Amino acid sequence: MKHYDPIFNILYVICVCLTLTAIARPFLTQRAIPAIASSHFHPSGLPVASIDPVSSGLAPADIRRTALTFDDGPHPVYTEQLLDGLKERGVHATFFVTGEHAELHPDIIRRMHDEGHLIGNHTYSHIQLTASNRDQFKNELIQTNEILYEITGEEIQYVRPPYGSWDKQLETDLNMFPVLWNVDPLDWRTANANRVAKAVISKVSENDIILMHDYYDTSVEAALMIVDELMLQGYEFVTVDKILFD
Numbered sequence: 001m002k003h004y005d006p007i008f009n010i011l012y013v014i015c016v017c018l019t020l021t022a023i024a025r026p027f028l029t030q031r032a033i034p035a036i037a038s039s040h041f042h043p044s045g046l047p048v049a050s051i052d053p054v055s056s057g058l059a060p061a062d063i064r065r066t067a068l069t070f071d072d073g074p075h076p077v078y079t080e081q082l083l084d085g086l087k088e089r090g091v092h093a094t095f096f097v098t099g100e101h102a103e104l105h106p107d108i109i110r111r112m113h114d115e116g117h118l119i120g121n122h123t124y125s126h127i128q129l130t131a132s133n134r135d136q137f138k139n140e141l142i143q144t145n146e147i148l149y150e151i152t153g154e155e156i157q158y159v160r161p162p163y164g165s166w167d168k169q170l171e172t173d174l175n176m177f178p179v180l181w182n183v184d185p186l187d188w189r190t191a192n193a194n195r196v197a198k199a200v201i202s203k204v205s206e207n208d209i210i211l212m213h214d215y216y217d218t219s220v221e222a223a224l225m226i227v228d229e230l231m232l233q234g235y236e237f238v239t240v241d242k243i244l245f246d
Ligand SMILES: [Zn+2]
Pocket: 071, 072, 122, 126, 162, 163
Protein backbone atom coordinates (compact mmCIF):
# COMPACT_ATOMS: atom_id res chain seq x y z
CA MET A 1 0.00 0.00 0.00
CA LYS A 2 1.36 3.29 -1.14
CA HIS A 3 1.59 6.06 1.32
CA TYR A 4 0.98 9.68 0.15
CA ASP A 5 2.28 12.46 2.27
CA PRO A 6 -0.45 15.24 2.75
CA ILE A 7 2.10 17.72 1.34
CA PHE A 8 1.48 16.26 -2.16
CA ASN A 9 -2.23 17.06 -1.90
CA ILE A 10 -1.44 20.69 -1.02
CA LEU A 11 1.09 21.00 -3.88
CA TYR A 12 -1.48 19.51 -6.29
CA VAL A 13 -4.12 22.09 -5.30
CA ILE A 14 -1.61 24.95 -5.71
CA CYS A 15 -0.62 23.68 -9.19
CA VAL A 16 -4.27 23.47 -10.31
CA CYS A 17 -4.96 27.02 -9.05
CA LEU A 18 -1.93 28.47 -10.84
CA THR A 19 -2.86 26.69 -14.08
CA LEU A 20 -6.48 27.96 -13.97
CA THR A 21 -5.28 31.49 -13.30
CA ALA A 22 -2.89 31.33 -16.28
CA ILE A 23 -5.71 30.09 -18.57
CA ALA A 24 -8.19 32.70 -17.35
CA ARG A 25 -5.85 35.71 -17.52
CA PRO A 26 -6.26 36.55 -21.26
CA PHE A 27 -10.05 36.55 -20.89
CA LEU A 28 -9.92 38.76 -17.81
CA THR A 29 -7.59 41.20 -19.61
CA GLN A 30 -9.76 41.30 -22.75
CA ARG A 31 -12.79 42.17 -20.70
CA ALA A 32 -10.96 45.09 -19.10
CA ILE A 33 -9.84 46.73 -22.38
CA PRO A 34 -13.26 47.75 -23.78
CA ALA A 35 -14.19 49.17 -20.39
CA ILE A 36 -11.20 51.53 -20.53
CA ALA A 37 -11.59 52.38 -24.23
CA SER A 38 -15.24 53.26 -23.86
CA SER A 39 -14.76 55.60 -20.91
CA HIS A 40 -15.29 59.18 -22.04
CA PHE A 41 -14.21 62.54 -20.80
CA HIS A 42 -16.16 65.43 -19.40
CA PRO A 43 -15.60 68.82 -21.17
CA SER A 44 -13.69 69.87 -18.05
CA GLY A 45 -10.98 67.43 -19.15
CA LEU A 46 -11.62 65.19 -16.16
CA PRO A 47 -12.51 61.58 -16.90
CA VAL A 48 -16.17 60.98 -16.05
CA ALA A 49 -15.17 58.42 -13.44
CA SER A 50 -13.12 61.00 -11.56
CA ILE A 51 -16.09 63.33 -11.07
CA ASP A 52 -18.20 60.53 -9.61
CA PRO A 53 -19.70 61.78 -6.34
CA VAL A 54 -18.46 58.72 -4.47
CA SER A 55 -14.84 58.96 -5.64
CA SER A 56 -14.35 62.72 -5.53
CA GLY A 57 -17.34 64.39 -3.95
CA LEU A 58 -17.88 66.40 -7.19
CA ALA A 59 -20.85 65.16 -9.22
CA PRO A 60 -21.34 66.18 -12.89
CA ALA A 61 -24.30 68.23 -11.67
CA ASP A 62 -21.88 70.19 -9.51
CA ILE A 63 -19.96 71.49 -12.53
CA ARG A 64 -21.43 74.96 -12.99
CA ARG A 65 -20.75 77.00 -16.10
CA THR A 66 -20.08 80.70 -16.29
CA ALA A 67 -18.70 83.02 -18.97
CA LEU A 68 -16.13 85.76 -18.56
CA THR A 69 -16.57 88.58 -21.06
CA PHE A 70 -14.19 91.47 -21.66
CA ASP A 71 -15.18 94.72 -23.36
CA ASP A 72 -13.40 97.66 -25.01
CA GLY A 73 -10.12 95.99 -26.02
CA PRO A 74 -7.82 94.92 -27.29
CA HIS A 75 -5.40 96.87 -25.10
CA PRO A 76 -1.77 96.61 -26.31
CA VAL A 77 -0.45 95.47 -22.90
CA TYR A 78 -3.24 94.25 -20.63
CA THR A 79 -5.06 92.09 -23.16
CA GLU A 80 -1.88 90.12 -23.85
CA GLN A 81 -1.33 89.66 -20.10
CA LEU A 82 -4.88 88.37 -19.79
CA LEU A 83 -4.44 86.00 -22.74
CA ASP A 84 -1.25 84.64 -21.13
CA GLY A 85 -3.08 83.99 -17.84
CA LEU A 86 -6.08 82.37 -19.52
CA LYS A 87 -3.80 80.15 -21.60
CA GLU A 88 -1.91 78.96 -18.50
CA ARG A 89 -5.23 77.99 -16.93
CA GLY A 90 -6.79 76.46 -20.08
CA VAL A 91 -9.71 78.89 -19.91
CA HIS A 92 -11.67 80.45 -22.79
CA ALA A 93 -13.38 83.83 -22.63
CA THR A 94 -15.38 86.14 -24.88
CA PHE A 95 -13.95 89.47 -26.07
CA PHE A 96 -16.21 92.26 -27.29
CA VAL A 97 -13.78 94.49 -29.10
CA THR A 98 -14.18 97.86 -30.79
CA GLY A 99 -13.37 98.12 -34.49
CA GLU A 100 -11.06 101.01 -33.70
CA HIS A 101 -8.90 98.96 -31.31
CA ALA A 102 -9.03 95.86 -33.51
CA GLU A 103 -7.57 97.90 -36.40
CA LEU A 104 -4.73 99.08 -34.16
CA HIS A 105 -3.91 95.57 -32.82
CA PRO A 106 -4.88 92.94 -35.40
CA ASP A 107 -2.19 90.60 -34.06
CA ILE A 108 -3.95 90.44 -30.69
CA ILE A 109 -7.30 89.72 -32.38
CA ARG A 110 -5.62 86.92 -34.32
CA ARG A 111 -4.16 85.51 -31.10
CA MET A 112 -7.59 85.54 -29.40
CA HIS A 113 -9.04 83.66 -32.35
CA ASP A 114 -6.16 81.17 -32.58
CA GLU A 115 -6.34 80.41 -28.85
CA GLY A 116 -10.04 79.52 -28.96
CA HIS A 117 -11.65 82.64 -27.51
CA LEU A 118 -14.89 84.00 -28.93
CA ILE A 119 -14.76 87.46 -30.49
CA GLY A 120 -17.75 89.78 -30.57
CA ASN A 121 -18.55 93.26 -31.81
CA HIS A 122 -18.61 96.31 -29.51
CA THR A 123 -19.18 98.90 -32.33
CA TYR A 124 -16.36 100.79 -34.06
CA SER A 125 -16.00 103.81 -31.77
CA HIS A 126 -17.91 102.67 -28.65
CA ILE A 127 -21.00 104.58 -29.76
CA GLN A 128 -24.17 104.44 -27.66
CA LEU A 129 -27.37 103.80 -29.57
CA THR A 130 -29.88 106.65 -29.19
CA ALA A 131 -33.16 107.58 -30.87
CA SER A 132 -31.30 109.72 -33.42
CA ASN A 133 -28.20 107.70 -34.42
CA ARG A 134 -29.59 104.31 -35.41
CA ASP A 135 -28.07 104.35 -38.92
CA GLN A 136 -24.65 105.35 -37.65
CA PHE A 137 -24.81 102.69 -34.93
CA LYS A 138 -25.75 100.04 -37.49
CA ASN A 139 -22.97 101.14 -39.84
CA GLU A 140 -20.43 100.90 -37.02
CA LEU A 141 -21.50 97.32 -36.37
CA ILE A 142 -21.18 96.44 -40.06
CA GLN A 143 -17.79 98.16 -40.34
CA THR A 144 -16.47 96.34 -37.26
CA ASN A 145 -17.75 92.98 -38.52
CA GLU A 146 -15.79 93.58 -41.74
CA ILE A 147 -12.59 94.47 -39.87
CA LEU A 148 -12.87 91.34 -37.71
CA TYR A 149 -13.71 89.11 -40.66
CA GLU A 150 -10.65 90.44 -42.47
CA ILE A 151 -8.43 89.40 -39.53
CA THR A 152 -10.02 86.11 -38.45
CA GLY A 153 -11.84 84.87 -41.57
CA GLU A 154 -14.94 84.28 -39.46
CA GLU A 155 -18.37 85.92 -39.45
CA ILE A 156 -19.08 87.75 -36.21
CA GLN A 157 -22.41 86.74 -34.67
CA TYR A 158 -22.42 88.36 -31.24
CA VAL A 159 -22.67 92.00 -30.27
CA ARG A 160 -22.41 93.73 -26.94
CA PRO A 161 -24.08 97.09 -27.34
CA PRO A 162 -22.18 99.78 -25.40
CA TYR A 163 -24.12 100.75 -22.25
CA GLY A 164 -26.64 98.00 -23.07
CA SER A 165 -28.67 100.19 -25.49
CA TRP A 166 -30.13 97.96 -28.19
CA ASP A 167 -32.85 97.84 -30.83
CA LYS A 168 -34.32 94.39 -31.41
CA GLN A 169 -34.87 95.08 -35.10
CA LEU A 170 -31.08 95.08 -35.57
CA GLU A 171 -31.00 91.37 -34.73
CA THR A 172 -32.97 90.64 -37.89
CA ASP A 173 -31.28 93.33 -39.97
CA LEU A 174 -27.75 92.14 -39.17
CA ASN A 175 -28.35 88.54 -38.11
CA MET A 176 -26.54 89.21 -34.83
CA PHE A 177 -27.33 88.32 -31.23
CA PRO A 178 -26.97 90.85 -28.42
CA VAL A 179 -25.14 89.63 -25.32
CA LEU A 180 -25.82 91.48 -22.09
CA TRP A 181 -24.61 90.39 -18.61
CA ASN A 182 -25.73 89.22 -15.16
CA VAL A 183 -22.70 90.16 -13.05
CA ASP A 184 -21.13 93.61 -13.23
CA PRO A 185 -18.36 94.30 -10.68
CA LEU A 186 -17.87 97.87 -12.06
CA ASP A 187 -14.19 97.00 -12.55
CA TRP A 188 -13.52 100.27 -14.40
CA ARG A 189 -14.43 102.27 -11.30
CA THR A 190 -11.80 100.94 -8.88
CA ALA A 191 -8.09 100.20 -8.92
CA ASN A 192 -8.53 97.50 -6.27
CA ALA A 193 -8.29 94.06 -7.91
CA ASN A 194 -9.30 92.28 -4.70
CA ARG A 195 -12.50 94.25 -4.46
CA VAL A 196 -13.39 93.46 -8.09
CA ALA A 197 -12.68 89.76 -7.60
CA LYS A 198 -14.76 89.62 -4.41
CA ALA A 199 -17.67 91.43 -6.08
CA VAL A 200 -17.80 88.71 -8.76
CA ILE A 201 -17.12 85.69 -6.56
CA SER A 202 -19.82 86.69 -4.04
CA LYS A 203 -22.50 87.23 -6.73
CA VAL A 204 -21.84 84.64 -9.42
CA SER A 205 -24.09 81.64 -9.97
CA GLU A 206 -24.57 79.02 -12.66
CA ASN A 207 -24.84 80.27 -16.29
CA ASP A 208 -24.00 83.85 -15.36
CA ILE A 209 -22.28 86.16 -17.83
CA ILE A 210 -19.64 88.30 -16.10
CA LEU A 211 -18.86 91.76 -17.50
CA MET A 212 -15.28 93.02 -17.22
CA HIS A 213 -12.88 95.20 -19.23
CA ASP A 214 -9.47 94.08 -20.46
CA TYR A 215 -8.49 97.73 -20.54
CA TYR A 216 -7.17 97.97 -16.95
CA ASP A 217 -4.32 96.10 -15.27
CA THR A 218 -6.42 95.62 -12.12
CA SER A 219 -9.23 94.06 -14.17
CA VAL A 220 -6.81 91.53 -15.61
CA GLU A 221 -5.41 90.76 -12.16
CA ALA A 222 -8.95 90.40 -10.77
CA ALA A 223 -10.08 88.20 -13.68
CA LEU A 224 -7.30 85.68 -13.03
CA MET A 225 -8.10 85.65 -9.30
CA ILE A 226 -11.73 84.97 -10.21
CA VAL A 227 -10.75 82.10 -12.50
CA ASP A 228 -8.53 80.49 -9.84
CA GLU A 229 -11.14 80.74 -7.09
CA LEU A 230 -14.17 79.70 -9.14
CA MET A 231 -12.35 76.72 -10.65
CA LEU A 232 -11.70 75.52 -7.09
CA GLN A 233 -15.44 75.86 -6.47
CA GLY A 234 -16.17 73.60 -9.47
CA TYR A 235 -16.96 76.23 -12.09
CA GLU A 236 -16.14 75.71 -15.72
CA PHE A 237 -15.45 78.78 -17.89
CA VAL A 238 -17.07 78.75 -21.33
CA THR A 239 -17.63 81.22 -24.15
CA VAL A 240 -21.03 82.97 -24.18
CA ASP A 241 -22.41 80.94 -27.10
CA LYS A 242 -22.33 77.86 -24.83
CA ILE A 243 -24.36 79.67 -22.16
CA LEU A 244 -26.89 81.08 -24.63
CA PHE A 245 -27.44 78.15 -26.98
CA ASP A 246 -26.23 74.82 -25.54
ZN1 LIG B 1 -17.70 99.23 -23.53
